[in-house]
Structures are given as C-alpha cells and as structure tokens.
Amino acid sequence: MITHSKIRRTGAVFKLFAGFLIEIAWYNLLRRIYGPKIEARLPELYRNQAIRFRETALVLQGLMIKVGQFFSTRIDVLPVEYITELALLQDQVPPVSSAKIKEVIELELGGKVEELFAQFDDNHIAAASFGQVHQAVLLSGEVVAVKVLRPSIEKIIEIDLTAFRTVIWMVKVFTKWEQYADFDAIYAEFSATIREELDYRQELANLERFRRNFQDDPMISVPAVYPKYSRQRVLTLEFVSGYKVTDRAGLLAAGISPKNVAGNVVDSYLKQALIHGFYHADPHPGNLFVRPDGGIIFIDFGMVGRITDHNKKAVRKLIGGVINSNAEEVSHALQELGFIKPAANLLSLQKAISLLLAGLQDMQLEELGKLKIDGLLEELREFIYSQPFQIPVHYTFLGRAVGTLSGIATGLDPNMNILAVIKPYAKQVLGQEFSLLQLVWQKTKKVVLAGVEVPPLLEQTLRDLRAGDVQVKVEMGPVLRQLRFQETLANRLVWTILLTGTGIGAAVLWSSGHKDIAVLLLYIMGVLALLLVNNLRKRAERVLHWHRHSRR
Numbered sequence: 001m002i003t004h005s006k007i008r009r010t011g012a013v014f015k016l017f018a019g020f021l022i023e024i025a026w027y028n029l030l031r032r033i034y035g036p037k038i039e040a041r042l043p044e045l046y047r048n049q050a051i052r053f054r055e056t057a058l059v060l061q062g063l064m065i066k067v068g069q070f071f072s073t074r075i076d077v078l079p080v081e082y083i084t085e086l087a088l089l090q091d092q093v094p095p096v097s098s099a100k101i102k103e104v105i106e107l108e109l110g111g112k113v114e115e116l117f118a119q120f121d122d123n124h125i126a127a128a129s130f131g132q133v134h135q136a137v138l139l140s141g142e143v144v145a146v147k148v149l150r151p152s153i154e155k156i157i158e159i160d161l162t163a164f165r166t167v168i169w170m171v172k173v174f175t176k177w178e179q180y181a182d183f184d185a186i187y188a189e190f191s192a193t194i195r196e197e198l199d200y201r202q203e204l205a206n207l208e209r210f211r212r213n214f215q216d217d218p219m220i221s222v223p224a225v226y227p228k229y230s231r232q233r234v235l236t237l238e239f240v241s242g243y244k245v246t247d248r249a250g251l252l253a254a255g256i257s258p259k260n261v262a263g264n265v266v267d268s269y270l271k272q273a274l275i276h277g278f279y280h281a282d283p284h285p286g287n288l289f290v291r292p293d294g295g296i297i298f299i300d301f302g303m304v305g306r307i308t309d310h311n312k313k314a315v316r317k318l319i320g321g322v323i324n325s326n327a328e329e330v331s332h333a334l335q336e337l338g339f340i341k342p343a344a345n346l347l348s349l350q351k352a353i354s355l356l357l358a359g360l361q362d363m364q365l366e367e368l369g370k371l372k373i374d375g376l377l378e379e380l381r382e383f384i385y386s387q388p389f390q391i392p393v394h395y396t397f398l399g400r401a402v403g404t405l406s407g408i409a410t411g412l413d414p415n416m417n418i419l420a421v422i423k424p425y426a427k428q429v430l431g432q433e434f435s436l437l438q439l440v441w442q443k444t445k446k447v448v449l450a451g452v453e454v455p456p457l458l459e460q461t462l463r464d465l466r467a468g469d470v471q472v473k474v475e476m477g478p479v480l481r482q483l484r485f486q487e488t489l490a491n492r493l494v495w496t497i498l499l500t501g502t503g504i505g506a507a508v509l510w511s512s513g514h515k516d517i518a519v520l521l522l523y524i525m526g527v528l529a530l531l532l533v534n535n536l537r538k539r540a541e542r543v544l545h546w547h548r549h550s551r552r
C-alpha cells in the first residue's frame with residue numbers, strides 16, 4: 001500500500017539521498033587516501049545506489065518513479081550501472097485496481113462506466129507513473145485508449161516535489177555541484193512540467209497543436225481525441241497500434257525500411273525544433289509507433305517543449321555562423337540562446353570556437369556525412385564541459401529528447417547521414433537559396449586544394465595556443481564574493497533553528513509514543529549536524545583562501 005504520509009515520504013527520500021551523499025563523500029575520502037586504484041569500487045557503488053533508488057521508488061511510487069524513468073535514458077548524465085537498474089522501472093510500476101480507476105472515471109465524466117462505454121477492459125494496457133491506460137469501446141463503436149490519472153496522485157506529487165526541494169538544498173550545501181548546474185532553475189522548470197502532466201486537458205491541447213503543425217505531413221500522425229470523454233483526470237484517445245520503433249528485425253520482416261523510419265523520426269524533430277518551435281519532449285520508444293508505410297504515430301503529449309521566436313532566430317544565426325565559419329557569429333548566437341555563462345571571456349571563447357570550426361572545415365565531405373549523431377553529441381558534451389558553457393534550463397528537456405532520439409535513430413540506421421537529413425532544412429530555416437551540402441563541399445574543396453587556409457582569428461589562436469595563452473575560464477566577480485559573505489550570517493541562523501527545531505520535535509514525539517518518527521527526526525538531526533560542520537569547514541576554507549588572495 002503506497003503511503004500518503006508527508007513525513008514518511010519526505011523521510012524516505014531524504015534518507016536515500018543523504019545516504020548517497022555520505023557514500024560519495026566517503027568514496028572521495030578513500031580516493032584521497034588510496035589514490036586512483038580505489039576507482040575499481042565505483043561501479044559497485046553506483047549499482048548499489050541505483051538498486052536502492054529503484055526499490056525506494058517502487059515503494060513510494062509517484063514522482064520517484066517518474067524521476068527514475070526520466071534519468072534511465074540519460075546516458076549522458078548517469079553511469080551505465082545506474083541506467084541498467086533504472087531502466088527496469090519502465091516495466092515495474094505497480095498497477096491500480098480497475099475498480100479504483102473506474103471511480104476516477106465516474107467522478108470525472110459524471111456517469112457509470114457501464115453506461116458511458118459499450119465495453120471497458122478491466123486489464124490495463126499500461127501502468128505508468130502518473131496514469132494507467134485501459135482499452136475500451138465507445139457506444140458509437142470506436143475502439144479507444146482511456147488514460148486515467150491514479151487516485152490522489154496530485155497530492156502525492158506535491159509532497160514529493162517538496163521532498164526533492166529538500167534534496168536540492170542538501171546537494172547545494174553539501175557538495176560543490178552547484179557550479180555545474182543551476183539546481184533552483186532546474187527544479188522550477190521540472191516542477192512546472194510535472195504539474196502540467198497532471199492535467200490531461202493540457203495534454204489534449206498539446207496533442208491538437210502537434211496535429212495542426214503536421215497536418216501537411218503524411219508521414220507523421222497522432223491519435224484522434226474524444227473531448228466528450230476527456231477531463232482533467234481522464235483522456236480518451238483513438239486506440240492506435242503499430243510496430244515498435246526499436247524492433248529493427250520486426251520492421252525488416254514487415255518490409256519497412258528502418259533507414260526510412262529513422263529518417264522520418266529525425267526529420268519530424270528537425271521540423272518541431274527549427275520550424276514549429278514546439279516539440280514532443282518525451283520521445284522514448286514506447287511513445288512512438290511505426291505505421292506499415294514507415295510513417296510515425298506519436299502518442300503521449302504530457303511533456304512538450306517550446307522554443308521562442310527569438311531563440312529560433314538565434315538558432316538560424318548559429319547554423320549560418322557554422323556554415324560560414326564565423327566564430328564571432330557563432331558565439332553571439334550561443335550567447336543569445338543563453339548557452340554562455342555571463343562571466344565568460346568572450347574573446348577566448350571565440351578563439352576556441354574558431355578552432356572547432358576549423359576542425360569541421362578540415363573534415364572531408366565524406367567524413368562529415370558519416371558523422372554519427374551520438375558520436376557528435378559525445379564530442380559536443382566534452383566541449384561544453386571544458387568551456388564556459390551552461391545548458392539553459394529550458395533546453396534540459398530538449399537535450400534529453402535529442403539524446404533519446406539519437407539512440408533510436410542510430411539503432412535503426414547505424415550509418416545515418418545527418419547532412420542528408422538536415423539538408424532540406426538548411427534551405428528552409430535559413431531562408432536562403434543554397435544547398436548546405438554544396439556549401440560544405442566548396443569549403444572542403446578550398447581547404448583540400450589550396451592547402452590549409454587559416455582564417456585570421458584562427459591564426460592568432462594557433463599562435464596563442466603555442467604560447468599557452470588559450471585559457472577559457474569563468475570569472476567570478478568580487479560582487480558575488482561579497483554577497484556570499486553576507487549570506488553566511490543568515491545561514492547560520494537558519495541552521496540553528498533547524499537543529500533545535502528537529503531536536504525539540506524528536507523529544508516531543510518520543511514522549512508521545514511516536515518513537516519511529518522520533519528516530520527519523522534524530523537521524524535527520526544527525527545529518528543536519530554533519531551538514532553544519534561541513535558548511536562551517538567550507539566557509540572557513542573560503543575565508544582562508546580569500547585572505548591568502550587579498551594579501552597578494
């Protein structure tokens with residue numbers, strides 16, 4: 001039985017993540033003592049953590065399952081041991097009884113299920129983290145998929161969101177990971193997206209918008225919707241079927257070319273991102289069906305992403321800059337898109353970009369055509385980490401979609417030629433009469449025939465490189481440091497209140513017989529004390545560091 005208790009849910013999440021952080025701190029300490037040989041223990045540590053995460057998620061359900069499923073596709077974020085364990089969450093979500101599901105339907109649609117539908121299958125088709133899907137037949141004879149929110153899921157999710165806020169707070173205080181990501185902004189975006197997913201009216205509107213965007217494209221379709229049978233907690237859709245997009249053998253046996261299917265999927269995403277500015281943000285294989293003609297049916301519009309006109313313009317600038325090998329234009333476009341950290345040194349960055357562009361230019365046309373999407377993503381990721389880049393929060397979902405998509409596309413067509421797929425868009429998106437392929441060829445030819453042509457900025461960069469002068473780093477201004485100092489006092493006060501509060505709470509609960517909760521509070525108090533010590537240590541280190549610097 002899934003618990004609705006705020007204390008128990010928050011306690012379990014807190015305990016799990018506090019355990020993770022302590023283990024990581026312990027590992028780091030061991031590594032400092034014993035050196036790199038200790039790294040052999042990492043896979044085991046990750047596997048154990050992932051198993052504990054999965055087990056807790058299956059007990060708590062709600063947001064934990066969603067988060068686990070979300071990260072199970074993020075090969076770019078989590079180690080493979082995590083991915084393998086979390087992937088099991090896709091098929092292990094415990095279902096709700098059909099009686100409970102029918103109660104929700106009857107409350108929402110205002111009638112008896114037997115009167116609303118000619119048939120309703122008590123066996124579910126899918127039990128997802130937030131909802132459950134059942135097949136049914138309408139009185140008019142259409143076969144439909146009825147998607148129903150789990151009972152009380154909204155309440156559970158609100159509790160879990162608060163628990164995750166606590167985890168973020170813990171990560172911010174206890175680790176230095178904040179330098180890699182703006183956790184507050186990610187939380188804000190994540191919670192807004194999650195709340196949208198809890199309203200099927202929103203999903204219906206998203207689906208209709210997607211349908212309109214693709215009305216002239218015969219290769220992309222979505223199920224019909226039945227608004228009369230849809231409310232906030234119930235969504236009734238045409239029942240669709242098709243081949244699984246990852247079933248290469250099945251597609252081949254049915255005479256469908258996996259290469260064409262991959263082309264259709266990638267093509268539809270280029271349209272979504274570059275032309276419509278509205279994309280399906282959860283393209284996992286279960287949400288795509290392949291039609292017998294190789295076309296794609298998209299389902300599940302709970303999570304969508306939007307790209308503003310301003311950003312679309314910047315993307316065009318970016319593509320133009322890459323094609324013309326104009327590092328200045330590329331860096332400005334990246335800046336407009338929010339990919340450059342505010343304190344970055346733009347000149348150094350432009351130099352780094354011009355190196356990258358020159359690398360692209362040096363590449364033969366054939367090599368460029370053979371670039372595989374996942375290889376490209378890997379290189380891009382390394383580049384992003386080594387430079388003053390940040391991934392703006394609203395691209396977190398696009399990043400995940402692209403990651404999942406590249407897995408699907410390369411699975412279907414390992415030799416996919418990205419240029420051939422992107423080519424038609426270069427013309428449409430840039431609004432100019434030219435062929436990307438021709439342009440790249442011209443550039444490559446120039447380089448190949450005339451020897452290495454070095455643009456002036458690159459020439460300077462190469463000189464700087466030799467002189468060891470290319471360094472791209474983030475500079476934190478003195479103002480920020482000042483602000484941090486002022487935060488310290490307020491933080492101390494919060495710490496004291498938290499520690500005393502938990503202590504008093506534990507004593508009261510113990511004396512009133514709630515020993516298990518009191519023990520949990522004492523546990524929390526212990527972790528808080530550890531955090532406080534760590535926090536004080538970090539501050540002391542920082543003060544010492546600044547003193548040393550200010551004396552220079």
Ligand SMILES: Nc1ncnc2c1ncn2[C@@H]1O[C@H](COP(=O)(O)OP(=O)(O)OP(=O)(O)O)[C@@H](O)[C@H]1O
Pocket residue numbers: 125126128129130131132133145147223237238239240241282286287299300301302
């Ligand atoms: N219109 C439909 N026709 C046939 N099957 C459907 C339809 N809609 C949903 N399903 C089935 O139900 C499953 C879950 O549906 P959907 O992805 O829309 O729900 P969800 O709650 O958003 O799940 P998740 O969060 O796991 O993506 C699908 O993978 C599919 O098997």
